[in-house]
Each structure stands twice: as structure tokens, then as C-alpha cells.
Amino acid sequence: MSDNLQLLLVEDDIDLATAIIDYLEIEDIHCDYAANGAVGLNLIQTNQYDVVVLDLNLPKMNGLEVCEKIRAQGIDMPILMLTARDTLEDKLVGFSKGADDYLIKPFAMEELIVRAQVLSRRRSGQIKQLKVADLALDIESKLATRALQQLKLSPTEVKLLECLLRHSPKIVSREKLMRSVWGDEQPDSNSLKVHMFNLRKAVDGNRDADQKLIYTITGRGFVLKPCASITDAT
16 A cells, blocks of 8 residues: 655666666655755755655765755655665764664665655654744744744644644645644634634734745645745635
């Protein structure tokens, strides 16, 4: 079962990459491909993937550099690192840079699929900060800033902001937002409306339309993204 996985493969070995892509296609898993770290980084920054399968030794930018850069930007896509290095020291370095799991070459395709599926069920725990445009949330301290200015948010508003940041640029339904904050003991719908109003006021305030980040998508929920050209947003 692929669960409609969206996967990015960054691998410079064309023969191996072709074999992986062919196998993923058989398993009905969508796969984008990059042959070097620089292209891979650009794809990660501009697209949403459930898992990134990242080779360690890459031209232009190696896997460790890619990991370090995306974690510094608050991108929490799970990363499965491919490497021929199997020492504990090599793995510890990779984990310190932001990798979530390792797969040692050569490997069985079935194991690649299983590890990717496991990672896809969670966002990476490696990041310390979530960030979209000039809006940032420190995961540990729960402090939010916009243009380096601290935002005054209630604990509930912080939870809403974290949920929107983790799913950006995807739309988050009202039901999903309420579950992320209140779990099964959900309040009346007005509570979400009030907290979202306060969150938008704190994040967007009196900013111009092209600087706003939180939008209501009619009939679908909310989205946090640096884009004012959403036709059905209010």
C-alpha cells in the first residue's frame, strides 16, 4: 500500500536512481527526482513531500549540507539518508545535521518502501524552529516572532499557529485544527473562530494584503502561506 506517498529522491547514481524510480512506480508511489544537492534543495523548498530520500555524497551540495540548510529554514519533511558509510560516527553526524533515518547501500527495495512509509506518518522531530516567510515559531520555547518581533499569543493560539505552520502551504480543515488543540473534547465552534481572529490579528495585524500569511479558504479551512493571490480566500 503506497498511501499516495509523495516522495523526492535525490541521488546522483543514475542506475540506482532509475531502479528506485521504476520500483516506486510499480508500488504506485509518486516520485520527483534530482541528480544533485542544489536541485534537490530547490525542490524541497518549493514542494511538499511526505519523505525525502537523500544520498549522502552528491555533487554541488552534499546530503549533509542539504539537511542542515532545510532544518535551519524550519522545513520538517522527514529525511531518509542513503549512504555506503555504516559507522556509528557517520550516522551520528547525519542525525546531528537533521536526518531522521539511515539506509545503508546496498539495500532491498522493500526496506526502502517500509522505511519511507514509517517516516511519512510523522513530521521530522529534528527541527527546532518552524518558519514561513518572516514568521517563526521556536518549537521548544513556543515563542513566535514576525519580522523578529515577538508575538503575544495565548497557549491555544500557539497550538493553532504550530498546526498551520507544520502543514503550510497545505489547507488545514477546521476539524483538524480543533483536534490539534482540543483533541476529542472539542468546544463550540465559536471558540475556534475567536482564537483564529486573535491569531490573525497578531500575525498579520495591519499589514498590506501582499504581506498577509493566514487566509480563510471558503468551505475548506485555513492556510498559512506567503501568497495573497488565493482567489477564494477572505
